[in-house]
Amino acid sequence: MKETDFNLLDEPWIRVMDESCSVRELSLTDVLIHAHEYKSLCGELPTQDVAVLRLLLAVLHTVFARVDAQGNPHQLEDEEEAVNFWHELWKLKKLPEQPIHTYLNQWHEHFWLFHPERPFAQVAGLTYGTSYEAAKLNGEISESSNKKRLFSSYFGAEKDGLTYAQAARWVLYLNAYDDTSAKPTKEGKAAAGGELPSPGAGWLGKLGLVYLCGNNLFETLLLNLVLVNQGEVQNRASPIWEREVMPSRERVEIIMADNLAELYTLQSRRILLKRSEDRVVSYLLLGGDFFEKENAFFEPMTIWNVPKPAKNKPTIYTPKRHDSSKQMWREFAVLYEHSDDKIAGVVRWFREFLADVLERSYVMKTAIASVQYGDKDFFVKHIHSDFLTLHAGILSELGKSWRKDILNEITKCEKLANAVGNLAKHLHIAEGGSDNSCESAVNTVKEQLYYRLDMPFREWLCSIDPDAEGEEKEKLLEQWQKTAQKIAFRYAQEQCEHASDAAMTGHLIGRDDKKKVLYSAPNAKQMFRGEVSKIYQKVK
DSSP: OOSSEEETTTSOOEEEEETTSOEEEEOHHHHHHTGGGEEEEOOSSHHHHHHHHHHHHHHHHHHHTTBOTTSOBOOOOSHHHHHHHHHHHHHHTSOOHHHHHHHHHHTGGGOEEEOSSOOTTSOTTOOOSEEEEHHHHSTTTOOBTTBOOSSOSOOHHHHHOBOHHHHHHHHHHHHHHOOSOOOOOHHHHHHHTSOOOOOOSOGGGGSOEEEEEOSSHHHHHHHTOOSEETTEEOOOOOOGGGOSSOOOOSSEEOOOOSSHHHHHTOOOEEEEEEEETTEEEEEEEEEOEEOOOTTOTTOOSBOBOOOOOOTTSOOOOOBOOOOTTSOGGGGHHHHHOOTTSOOOHHHHHIIIIITTTSOTTOEEEEEEEEEEEOGGGOSEEEEEEEEEEEEGGGGSGGGHHHHHHHHHHHHHHHHHHHHHHHHHHHHHHHTTOOGGGOHHHHHHHHHHHHHHHHHHHHHHHHHOOTTOOHHHHHHHHHHHHHHHHHHHHHHHHHHHHTSOHHHHHOEEEOOTTSOOEEEOHHHHHHHHHHHHHHHTTTOO
16 A cells, blocks of 8 residues: 555545535545535535535635635735625636635645645554544444444445545544544653543534535535634634644643634544555544633634523633424524524624625525534434525525514414423323323423424425515515414314313312312313414414
């Protein structure tokens, strides 16, 4: 085997989907130059796509922090210039070839996956660390040596070894989402002069990842090219491949990066791939660079928890990991209207700078992706992803009224779910159950109602015309409200029809000194109708 092998700028390894929905592998260079010809990234996992997306964005941030679209030396100076430059790129409908080719050719030698001195995203000459087999590197399996998957999507040689293209994708994924199972090493402790801090999961694994999707990969790259982040114009870039000396120390707490190219290429783990007969069969791993996640607002691809107010203490925000049991539209407020305006940076970038530049009818997806971990992030349980589709005008300043109305409708859906829960509780008691034993039944019916509301709400959200006003707007709102009520009433009817004969007769509940209440299916249905009537008072 050659010591220097598989250059990521030349060899095909990034998976993309073309217009016919076929999956192809391209080199990093070809993905950028031909991004307008492909629908999207299409890796093995949506979380892997985010890791690859951030690498591509790091390249673009680096290139355009230094040159203009024609490749002439230029540095953005203020927000207006940054937005104008972004719009210039958008109108090209493709990424300019010359500046990208020039830059990547300059750094070609730093993109070898296997290299005696600078293997990409790895540490050359690593001799110690936790050793894992290829099955652990493959994020679709994530199988440790001492805990085999009973039902694996890979078997035999495909499980025991990865192609170089696969390994390149999974190295990025591992660096971004690795769990906390690896222990600190004796060598690392000795070098640090004592105990080593815990870096936690990989940086992306700590986040509630949010990114924007356009009609093709070019649009997706541009939408996420945040040229103004936290009030700072991104006119500096220091990606990790430009460093003269690659970081190699184990578990190092650092200061958070001050430019997106550096942040997107953070080395959360120290890795070295091991090969046999042109396949990657194992790797060594150490904890890498990390920083505090509290108030880390420079990270643009995460939503944030709403902190509890504390007297005489600074407000602390932490990334809000996604809840896979909760439909994405139920997090509309956190995504687009955070109480303290702490929305994801990519969403703020779009809302404040792009929504008024693009056509108001432009349709965009807001996507989320996350790795769901087990106890203390020690192992991966599953992967979660979702997206919402809506018109750009809804996120503009003029769309603020629509956002308020959408949040109001979501609040009504929550009240509707509570009403269905109360119905289930009433029926449970009517059948002879106790007030304390109905929690499971209540939660089940609430989840089922949200499931039934899910697709209709998404379709309604996507159908909203951001320019609708007056009667037209009221008509759109009433359309959804009637749909929601119809779904809820149908589900309530099903609950009552499936109630037992005992529930139809009912039970009198109460103490001797107080008036007893008859819990029965007919009464439960009547009470439910009353609750729904209060929620939607204006809709007949």
